[in-house]
Amino acid sequence: MGSERRRWLILVVGMLAMTAGSTFQYGLAYLIPAFRDEGLSLQQAGILVACPTVGVVLTLIAWGAAADRWSERVVLSTGLGLAGLVLLAARWAHGTVSLAICLALAGAAGGSVLATGRLILGWFARHERALAMGIRQSAQPMGLALAAATLPALAAGGTGVPLLFLAALFLAAATAAFVFVRDPAPQPPTAGQKASDRKPASTSPYRTPRLWRIHSASALLVIPQFTVTTFALVFLTDARGWTALDAGYLLAGTQAGGALGRLGAGYWSDRTGSRLKPVRIIAISTGVGMLALAAAAAAGSSVAVPVLLFLAVVAVSSNGLSFTAVAEYAGSAWAGRALGIQTTSQNALAAATPPVLALAIGAAGFAPSFAVVAALPLVAAILVPVTAERTAIVAQAGETDPATAGR
Template sequence: MRWLMLAVGTLAMVAGSTFQYGLAYLIPAFRDEGLSLEQTGFLVACPTVGVTLTLIAWGAAADRWGERVVLSTGLGSAGVVLVAAHWVHGPAGLAFCLVLAGAATASVLASGRLILGWFARHERGLAMGIRQSAGPMGLALAAATLPALAAGGTAAPLWFLAALFLAAATVALVCVRDPAERPTTGELAPDGGSPYRDASLWRIHVASALLVIPQFTITTFALVFLTDARGWSPLAAGHLLAGAQLCGAVSRLAAGWWSDRIDSRLKPMRIIAITTGVGMLALAAAAAAGSGLAVPLLLFLGVVAVSSNGLSFTAVAEHAGSAWAGRALGIQTTGQNVLTAATPPVLAAAIGAVSFGPSFALVAAFPLVAALLVPVAAERAPSDVAEPAPETVVTASSQGPGDQNH
């Protein structure tokens, strides 16, 4: 049952990620319709703005009514909004619909506590890696489908995204069963008090937020770089990037498995941050020189830059414990989404002003700072934290009114 729940949750995240992050693959189509790069960067950021505005509210709703209600309602609402988007006119109306759909899609991100409920500690790194691999899988789906669908304009891609949301909502309504709460104690607050009394959890939040900047620089502008700077066709570039995103999904699984084996989430996170920063510097140099090495470096970063996401989410949940996991994950995801929303328009302006090479060099600073902030020395081994009892997992049909937690 737990693997079925993980599969359904992953499917929901694939749908959400295809929409929230896949709009970057429509940038050429938006520009063909007369929009500037700055305007398209704003549109690409709209879903994340909506997610950021409603994420904590969806988390509270999930704690109150459970995952089944939240996922089916949120995904279904997003599908309906995207259907309605076909009857709006102008970029302002489209932006409003994209923000509303993003606000509904935030329901998907309210499922982070599900891993705590269904999986034991020694399995959580891999389980969270599987869940978080939905991000690059959604991007791979977007890269493989949206450029081709956009050949005749942006209407067909929006219909596709609406249908994907409605299908995922149906699966969630039929299949999801919520686990009962598993009592765990956070690493940073072993007495059950606030984990924020120590600076370590804040440092994880900030580091993981900084790491989304290179991730979404590559996600948003890889297609534009390949088409504008390297002369690729949007379709060929989309197919190449789809392969990179699939490899990125595998990298999240590998990072989770690695963290389970070495009893640490934060050591691998620091190594990945350093590798990303060095890779961004190499990409900046290759882009500035017009070197063909920029393409393999871009693909390398498309895999490595996304691999730490599951590690940071698992670290936050385990540090906070079940009593604080919902609030901690809400803070974590909100911070990440603020920078995710800011990255496309800010980088679009930077690229327009100074070109790709200097912009990539600027981005390289963020993962290097993140590596310094990751509190590796404060991390305890998983064996130091109370292991939840497997018998506490129950299906929704056996829960009491107050047991619908993640």
């Protein structure tokens, strides 16, 4: 198989893996009615829905280190395969505690896909990496859309069939990863460069503040993203008087918009040669949008609806760029661990955002809560290390993309 076909096939496999992981991690919320029909309380169902995220957060950095040590093919096929087998066993779990343990273990295993991304670094040149990563990350809203379209219908007779469906997704992705994923061939040294100089640097990239600043900014940008994702439906029904059905149809369409937003941001980054300048602009746009939403909510204006739709697309569009920047800054020797740290911090704040903001909205209302959230992406814009980007690009080009090292 030619290298051109191979790299695009690897990208497709990565999308399949991300889709499987997202359908499971974020889609269990669509099984809450089925869990309640089986006798669970709303609180018990909520705990079950949170279990995959708990498992993911606990194992992401370990999966990243494993990817650095052994390869993404091993990590993806092993982790996804284990997740599928655990979900098969979950169909026969007795009691809420046993099911919660199975879901947490499946999340811990399936989290392997969130700690990977080094393949993009090796198979795609720098001028096309952001778009490739954007395509891969667009699988997250696709997974949500798949969950919304399939899990409620499959749960008509109980949760056994949806768990079987999710297990099949994981096992299919694990098989594809094992069969088709290959590590890229080592790049030949450039003119005048010794082969020994081409070895990935083992020095920790965390000795400088650049990666820490990217991690911090990316984590802060998760909060407005999950604010919109979690409370848009409630805002439209409670504050704007929409029916839940109409609001659901409208917000389902924003998933496609979010996926296209990630692709557009990746294309923009590749054309301009910068990862972090677009991230800063997106952060500022998100902060201004949240302020506009807060003002519209306070005034009871219908302008809140188009602003909400704008945020549903823009707030999620920087995700692929930040992942690409982290992988490039960390280099091939540290990319797995760096992506694990990146995703751990994002998932931790993503898990904390709904309960904390629910308390804030209950106490102060939508407008003040949205105004507080608006400050966070503006802080993130300050944290993004744009001025240090060009120096890092030159350093990483010599390591991971010799074709561009001399430019």
